[in-house]
Amino acid sequence: MSTDNHFVDKLFREKLEGFEQTPPATAMEGLFHEMDRRSKTRRLTQYRNYAAIAASIALIAFAGWYASDYSSRNAREVILTAQQQVKEQVATPNQGADSPALPQAAAKAEPLAMVSSHAANTHASKRLPAAKQASESPAPTTQIAETVPAGSGQEHPSAAAGTDKTIKMSGNEKENKSGNKSHNYFADLNNFRNENKDNNRGNWSVKLEVSPMFSSQSQSGSKATGAFGGGMLASFKLNDKVTISSGVRFSQMNQSSKTDYTLSQTSGIIYLQPVEKSANLSSDVSLYLPSTSSIVYSNGMRTNQSNIFVSELSQQFKYLEIPFQATYKLFEEKVSVGLTGGISTNILVGNAAAITENGIKLSQGSTSNLRNVLYSGSAGLEFGYGLGKRMTLTVEPRVKQYLHSISSNDQVNFKPIQFGVFTGITYSFD
Amino acid sequence: MVRIFQPFIEEWSVLPGNLERRRTRVGLHTRSEFRTLISYSVVTQLEEIIYKCRKGNSGAQTALYNLFASKMYGVCLRYARDKDEAQDILQEGFIRVFLKMDQYEFKGSFEGWMRKIMVNAALERFRKNDKLYPVEEIRVYESAEWADETTSAIDAADLMKMIQELPPRYKMVFNLYAIEGYSHQEIGELMNISEGTCKSNLSRARAILQKKVEEQYGIEDLKLKKVL
Incomplete structure (x- = not known):
């Protein structure tokens, strides 16, 4: 602060320090008009942010779907070309063994085996029906060998890595007029595709989940009250076993405790102070009594005990969680089981406290010194049940541990543990 | 209370x-x-208004405005060149007060807290509009202190007009130093100028104001209390 007391300064300070002048009447109107305008702009910005998040998730999901669909479309084109060429071959039987069409068809079918084996790698890679060497084929009946690639005599590495499960062909075999067995390979291919589709959900999926939440308490004597959590996650399957997920979750923590309070007054402010100072969150609350138009604070200090209130203090904290988690599938059939674990950033979005007596809310306020950003770790089990080609019902018991105290107050060391059984629906893209 | x-x-x-x-x-x-x-448990009307303002109650916001508008307008006028600019600062200041109401911790005077916000709003406006003004030739007067009977006749509204007519930088430095009580170092940090520049601006502001007062009120050497 300045210490100089120049006479010009002194004159102006004395005359103008408490100077008052009524602003023009339009000033207040302008102020509230401007506040309205800014409030609308803020809301629009907020909606735009939400829209941007939603658009990002949709874009990621679409990109995932497109990437997996591209493979499917390629495979479809190969099949159609192969079908067309073999049909032509059947229509012109004289070309017989000299015809290049069949080997071409077989060669075209080869990428299909690669694509399909990639897509079906959650189980066994399946050998595709493909053409044997054209020279061995008694045209026009197309005997296509069950090894890939055609003509080379060598199995494709990805197919060899599988369990050598082969496609049943009995239903698709026919005998032609000359007594040779004819085989409907297109039906086989379609069967193969359909079978694969059942077991092969896409790499990208979106999951909605919700759960009741149970939290540890900051001190003995307090009890948890109803809370819930839930959110939306986008997942990407890295391989057969591992899936990574991220998204947005909402989680809530409630606690209530009976505490003795005293009232004291300082400079016109009424303080509500716990009788016993303790290192817990309920000694760190600012409260306001709307019923009596007073402000009350608790600051953990013992005061005059003549006026003691026994009140039920309830505290509620809400967090927006941005998780990054991984799931390791132990097995995956119709029912799947996996281990999940990850870390999350938790942003404080709600902080409320209230004192109630006989069910009547006497005061409300907030807990002081809460950290705005918290980090947590989580672990759990994920049970899945396939509801169809794309939907899976999941039940996931999960434990979440906050990695540091939710309060910045040195006296309060409360790292809550939360437990929830999340029930969710997962939608997988092609 | x-x-x-x-x-x-x-x-x-x-x-x-x-x-x-x-x-x-x-x-x-x-x-x-x-x-x-x-x-x-019954607290001041102001505290009740503050709590209601925190909840966005427009009635409470109007009440708060009515309570403080005149005082804060008086502050804004000192930092503005005219009433229109003062009204703009007042509007910006009150919007900030309503938005930052949660940050007031009932420590110290609420009026002082509001006043600081108004000054900050004025400072921000100054930073946005800070332009280089030609330095006018100023005759530095001898430091003479006016007699009390002379100063008692001086009207605050006239002084306000004199301050408003100061070049923006001089006005800002003079207000912050002479009336708000900031140090040269603090002003230098707030206005992003050196301490030396701050002292020089203050000295020039004083000289201009002294000249204006003496011209307007016809203060003669006879009425000088002492010469330093």
């Missing part, structure tokens, strides 16, 4: 059921004792 509910409390012959239950639980012996306690 305005005790809004005090008259009602005094008139109570029987406490309402809720408070009666509370009284017995609290263990107070007499109703009057309890009434006294409850009367402590």
Whole structure:
């Protein structure tokens, strides 16, 4: 602060320090008009942010779907070309063994085996029906060998890595007029595709989940009250076993405790102070009594005990969680089981406290010194049940541990543990 | 302290059921004792307004504006070149007050807290519009202190006009130093200027103001109290 007391300064300070002048009447109107305008702009910005998040998730999901669909479309084109060429071959039987069409068809079918084996790698890679060497084929009946690639005599590495499960062909075999067995390979291919589709959900999926939440308490004597959590996650399957997920979750923590309070007054402010100072969150609350138009604070200090209130203090904290988690599938059939674990950033979005007596809310306020950003770790089990080609019902018991105290107050060391059984629906893209 | 509910409390012959239950639980012996306690719960009208403003209550915001607009407009006028600019600063300041209401911790005077916000709003406006002004030739007067009888006749509105007519930088430095009580170092940091520049601007501002006062009020050497 300045210490100089120049006479010009002194004159102006004395005359103008408490100077008052009524602003023009339009000033207040302008102020509230401007506040309205800014409030609308803020809301629009907020909606735009939400829209941007939603658009990002949709874009990621679409990109995932497109990437997996591209493979499917390629495979479809190969099949159609192969079908067309073999049909032509059947229509012109004289070309017989000299015809290049069949080997071409077989060669075209080869990428299909690669694509399909990639897509079906959650189980066994399946050998595709493909053409044997054209020279061995008694045209026009197309005997296509069950090894890939055609003509080379060598199995494709990805197919060899599988369990050598082969496609049943009995239903698709026919005998032609000359007594040779004819085989409907297109039906086989379609069967193969359909079978694969059942077991092969896409790499990208979106999951909605919700759960009741149970939290540890900051001190003995307090009890948890109803809370819930839930959110939306986008997942990407890295391989057969591992899936990574991220998204947005909402989680809530409630606690209530009976505490003795005293009232004291300082400079016109009424303080509500716990009788016993303790290192817990309920000694760190600012409260306001709307019923009596007073402000009350608790600051953990013992005061005059003549006026003691026994009140039920309830505290509620809400967090927006941005998780990054991984799931390791132990097995995956119709029912799947996996281990999940990850870390999350938790942003404080709600902080409320209230004192109630006989069910009547006497005061409300907030807990002081809460950290705005918290980090947590989580672990759990994920049970899945396939509801169809794309939907899976999941039940996931999960434990979440906050990695540091939710309060910045040195006296309060409360790292809550939360437990929830999340029930969710997962939608997988092609 | 305005005790809004005090008259009602005094008139109570029987406490309402809720408070009666509370009284017995609290263990107070007499109703009057309890009434006294409850009367402590009644806080100033301002504090109630502040809490309602925090919840976005527009009635409370209007009440707060009505309580402080004149005082804050007086502050804004010192930092502005005219009434229109002062109104703009006042508007920006009040918007910030409403938005930052949660940050007021009931420590120190609320008026002082508001005043600081107004000054910051003026400073921000100054930073945005800070332009280089030609430095006018100023004759630095001898430092002479005016007699009290002379200064008592000087009108505050005239002084306000004189301040408003100062070049923006001089006006800002003079206001912050002479009236708000900031140090040269603090002003230098706020305005992003060196301490030396700050001192020089203050000296020039004083000289201009001294000249204007003496010209307007015809202060002669005879009325000088002393010459330093």
